[in-house]
Amino acid sequence: MKKKLTILAVIAILAVASLATLAYLTDSTDTVTNTFTVGDLDIELTETYTQNSKIYPGATIDKTPVVTVLANSEPSFLYVMVDNQLSPHGVLNILPANWVSIGVNGTKTIYRYNSIVPLSASNQVFTVFSTVSFSGSLTNAQLATLQGKNIVIKAYAHQQIGVLQVDADIAARTHFGVTP
Incomplete structure (x- = not known):
């Protein structure tokens, strides 16, 4: 038994000694950390308007979304999306040079701003329209049909990077529930 232990001890010593004499060339790098941020898209819709403005023949009402x-x-x-329930008698002064109609369903019209809104370190402001005008020849019967009607406006933004305009238009129409 002593002989076996001695042989095992010699083998163990030789194994340790042989490993200790081996040398390898090694190298390593510093850690590289990739940091990602999430893009953000924030919009607000505000309006300057006097509630309960009176409609009468020839009226022009200031309303600036x-x-x-x-x-x-x-x-x-x-x-x-502009839901002009006063149409066709209430005419909005939406500038076609700024806003392009991409879908209409009844009194609802979806408009796209005429160019891509770029990344900016400052807020960017886009006026939709500034007045609602009524013909001077409105009759009492026509005025009566406007009672209780509203102009409802909603806004929507869609990322531009990696998206075709046609696909963003489809997403906007879907969002607002308006077909072309």
Whole structure:
């Protein structure tokens, strides 16, 4: 038994000694950490308007809905849905140079801003329209049909990077429930 233990001890000593004499070339790198941030897209819809403004023949009512794309929002396509329940008698002064109609369903129209809203360190403000005008020849019967009607506005923004305009338009129409 002593002989076996001695042989095992010699083998163990030789194994340790042989490993200790081996040398390898090695190298390592510093750690590289990839940090990602999430894009953000923030909009607000505000309005300057006097509630319960009176409608009468020839009236022009100041009503200014404004969409603000907040600072540091990603580049985007910007949309508004205008439900003009006063139409055809209440005419909005939406500038076609600024807003392009991409879908109509009854009194609801979806407009896309005419260009991509770029990334900006500052808030970007987009006026939708500023007045609602009524013909001077409105009759009492026509005025009666406008009682209780409203103009409802909603805004929507869709990221631009990696998205075709046609796909963003479809998403906006779907969002607002308006077909082309």
